Amino acid sequence: MSSKPKIKELLVESACEHNKDKKKSCNAPTPGATTGGCALDGAQIALFPFADAAHLIHGPMSCIGGAWETRLTPTSWAGRDLTQTGFATDITNNDVVFGGERKLAAAIDHIVSNYAPEAVFVYSTCVPALTGDDIDAVCKHRTEKHGIPCVPVHAPGFVGAKNLGSRIAGEAVLQHLIGTKEPEYTTPFDINLIGEHNNTGELWRYRHLLEELGIRVLSTFSGDGRIAEIRTAHRARLNVIVCAKSLVSMTRKMQERYGIPWISCSFYGMTDTSAGLLAIAEALGDADLIERTRALIAREEARLKQQLIPYREVFAGKKAVLNTGGNKAWSIASALQDLGIEVVATSVRKSTEEDKAKARQYLGEKAILMTNPATQQAKVIDETGAHLLLAGGRSLYTAIKKRIAFTDVNQEKKKSYGGYDGLLVLAEDLKNSLQNPVFELVDRKAPWQK
Structure with missing residues (x-):
């Protein structure tokens, strides 16, 4: 067959x-x-x-x-x-x-x-x-x-x-693979992370918080994953789709075959990380776990807000254009909003219909959803007065031509922006980009040119 x-x-x-x-x-x-x-x-x-x-x-x-x-x-x-x-x-x-x-x-x-x-x-x-x-x-x-x-x-x-x-x-x-092996033991709080690829170590930004709450990651598909673990994934109590809705078919079929419910979460930015942790606790349905999760969220948010104070002045009134793919069209936008940056446009060329709907929900009706960013982003920067372009390396030249700051957030990036601590890393990178004089100077005419 x-x-x-x-x-x-x-x-x-x-x-x-x-x-x-x-x-x-x-x-x-x-x-x-x-x-x-x-x-x-x-x-x-x-x-x-x-x-x-x-x-x-x-x-x-x-x-x-x-x-x-x-x-x-x-x-x-x-x-x-x-x-x-x-x-x-x-x-x-x-x-x-x-x-x-x-x-x-x-x-x-x-x-x-x-x-x-x-x-x-x-x-x-x-x-x-x-x-x-x-x-x-x-x-x-x-x-x-x-x-x-x-x-x-x-x-x-x-x-x-x-x-x-x-x-x-x-x-x-x-x-x-799934269902071909039994785990050595199970717990009431076993979950699978589906669509988490651990790009630049983003899984490690929040997995320790799950462990602190007593939530065990039984398997991941597929970041930092193990074949032996994914074979036991049918014994989890909950499937958590991490951003990537392209794998919804997998979770739907696991629910039909093994009775495993599923939810979708994002761990970019403070707001979505907190919402994701709480959604997992609520889906697992344990009152004590929910209470402990709320306490952990309050602790982490208070710490993060205090650490972000020096960045607030830098980001006040700043506008950003986001040109990336898939779920990042809205997940990174959420992180930028946590920093006080207005996202005026995002690319949805490689996004699913679900991602496009979320992008519209996060950014509002006035934001521009670019379907052809290669030809649109330069015009959008001019029309919106954006100060910052977040995209892949090829878009650097657009930022240089428009003399605005640029930050690489594509899959080739070397830094992790996931979880609470990742938002601090993103804030530092954006601050350095906005304060970098090269974007103002590189396209300027030479002194001897009229």
């Missing part, structure tokens, strides 16, 4: 608010949509934080360059971090003609013999998906031979963009 997900079902998700009437699909493929990252990229990004698993690209060597090491997703795994090694079958013209299944099987054998992973994720790419290589059969046989999960991930780039690739990755884990 094929494990290929039904793409149409993933596009029309009943758990999405805007899909209830079944008239509008989530990020349906459109011509040119994959130029911002294809389904393979999304699947790799979703699964790469599993450092104890090998990630094997069944396709041309060039396919491994799309997502490998594009995000800093640190791990506390004591063994060898296999995400630092790129594996690919490097199929050639001969494999297209005669089939690449033998090469794939040999590649899995080599990886298991030489690297001893806890699992092997096998990613199908456009070429073998078109030529018909049966990666399900190869993975099933190698799972039986080696005694470790070999998981087929059917995410060839042509099926859609990154968000769809993340959903496909969730389907693969749900079908081949």
